[in-house]
Amino acid sequence: MKKEELLQSYEATFHTAGQDVFFSPGRINVIGEHTDYNGGRVFPCAISLGTFAAYGPRDDDEVHLASLNMDGKVVSFKLDDDQPETDDDKQWANYFKGMLVYLKQAGHQIDHGFNLLVHGNLPYGAGLSSSASIEMLMGEVLKEEFNLTIDQVDLVKLGQKTENDFVGLNSGIMDQFAVGMGKKDNAIFLDCNTLEYKYMPLELGDYEIVIMSTNKKHSLAGSAYNERVAQCQEAVKRLQQKLDIQTLGELDAETFDEYSYLINDDVLLRRARHAVFENERTVKATEAMQAGDLAKLGRLINASHVSLHFDYEVSGMELDTLAEAAWQQPGVLGARMIGGGFAGSAIAIVKKDQAENLKEQVGKIYEAKVGYAASFYDAEIVDGPHKL
Numbered sequence: 001m002k003k004e005e006l007l008q009s010y011e012a013t014f015h016t017a018g019q020d021v022f023f024s025p026g027r028i029n030v031i032g033e034h035t036d037y038n039g040g041r042v043f044p045c046a047i048s049l050g051t052f053a054a055y056g057p058r059d060d061d062e063v064h065l066a067s068l069n070m071d072g073k074v075v076s077f078k079l080d081d082d083q084p085e086t087d088d089d090k091q092w093a094n095y096f097k098g099m100l101v102y103l104k105q106a107g108h109q110i111d112h113g114f115n116l117l118v119h120g121n122l123p124y125g126a127g128l129s130s131s132a133s134i135e136m137l138m139g140e141v142l143k144e145e146f147n148l149t150i151d152q153v154d155l156v157k158l159g160q161k162t163e164n165d166f167v168g169l170n171s172g173i174m175d176q177f178a179v180g181m182g183k184k185d186n187a188i189f190l191d192c193n194t195l196e197y198k199y200m201p202l203e204l205g206d207y208e209i210v211i212m213s214t215n216k217k218h219s220l221a222g223s224a225y226n227e228r229v230a231q232c233q234e235a236v237k238r239l240q241q242k243l244d245i246q247t248l249g250e251l252d253a254e255t256f257d258e259y260s261y262l263i264n265d266d267v268l269l270r271r272a273r274h275a276v277f278e279n280e281r282t283v284k285a286t287e288a289m290q291a292g293d294l295a296k297l298g299r300l301i302n303a304s305h306v307s308l309h310f311d312y313e314v315s316g317m318e319l320d321t322l323a324e325a326a327w328q329q330p331g332v333l334g335a336r337m338i339g340g341g342f343a344g345s346a347i348a349i350v351k352k353d354q355a356e357n358l359k360e361q362v363g364k365i366y367e368a369k370v371g372y373a374a375s376f377y378d379a380e381i382v383d384g385p386h387k388l
């Protein structure tokens with residue numbers, strides 16, 4: 001949506017002119033899935049699909065939020081209201097409200113109300129992190145409009161806190177980091193234990209990343225996500241009988257293998273095995289990319305999907321159909337589901353001149369099997385949140 005159009009909608013919604021327009025990206029993750037809350041590595045990047053917001057100040061102490069993706073109905077609350085919205089049709093506002101609450105709790109001055117009109121071209125439930133996009137959008141709006149002095153990584157941490165404590169999903173930090181720290185044409189190699197990170201240009205030569213969306217809605221909070229987090233914590237607890245570790249991300253595959261007898265449970269063993277091996281794959285994938293060995297990068301991406309399917313069990317018929325159909329297409333180096341799983345999106349690394357063929361063929365196979373169409377997007381890697 002164009003800036004002018006959003007400002008027009010702002011005026012129609014709030015009966016006054018808007019002041020500024022902001023954009024915040026979504027994210028994809030090249031590799032390193034379900035490793036973030038396990039203290040492992042991730043390799044995500046910010047994408048050009050994301051969320052826009054038009055902002056205007058108010059001269060009272062009220063916040064009025066409206067989303068064009070939610071019928072444009074206004075949700076309003078007082079600046080000092082620090083409780084999550086509980087009504088079903090207002091809960092979307094919690095991603096914004098949480099950021100505001102935690103910024104204020106951290107001592108930042110937000111001394112007047114405001115209106116915000118939001119529009120996302122990132123489909124909700126597409127597994128491209130519309131939630132982190134919104135959290136970091138709110139962070140950027142408040143930082144800019146209220147001249148807050150806050151380090152960007154601290155803002156990212158408040159995004160994760162919003163997700164964990166205000167929304168109720170025990171997510172790791174990957175999504176907020178990928179969005180909040182996004183850099184054009186770069187992926188971010190992040191160690192989620194230490195928060196050390198490195199930008200790495202996505203050097204794919206004649207290849208590109210295609211995003212394949214299942215168009216099946218998912219709800220992470222209502223799903224088995226928190227259960228996976230708890231299972232990994234339980235596996236750590238059992239390994240702690242002999243090992244001095246806090247997270248699975250501290251283990252290499254060999255050590256894990258030698259001590260895996262301590263886990264003594266089929267499901268927990270598979271969950272932990274995924275976390276440990278996926279962490280190693282992520283390191284190997286960045287090395288392969290840097291060495292120009294894209295075929296190896298592709299194989300690691302395929303292995304990630306297989307592990308998410310069999311060991312972590314967060315794939316599903318729709319995501320499997322996309323990945324497996326992509327594997328059969330010419331010019332494809334690798335394909336896998338991304339994000340929390342169960343629905344959402346997958347990615348494929350494909351030769352640029354075969355990308356259209358991939359979309360057509362995978363699209364046909366998907367529709368025939370699933371009964372409705374998938375959507376395809378070329379991934380454009382962009383900067384983090386900013387004023388337009």
Ligand code: GAF
Pocket residue numbers: 032033034035036037129171172173174175339340341
């Ligand atoms: C979701 C979560 F929000 C992330 O923190 C991450 O765990 C991801 O699922 C799986 O890698 O997007």
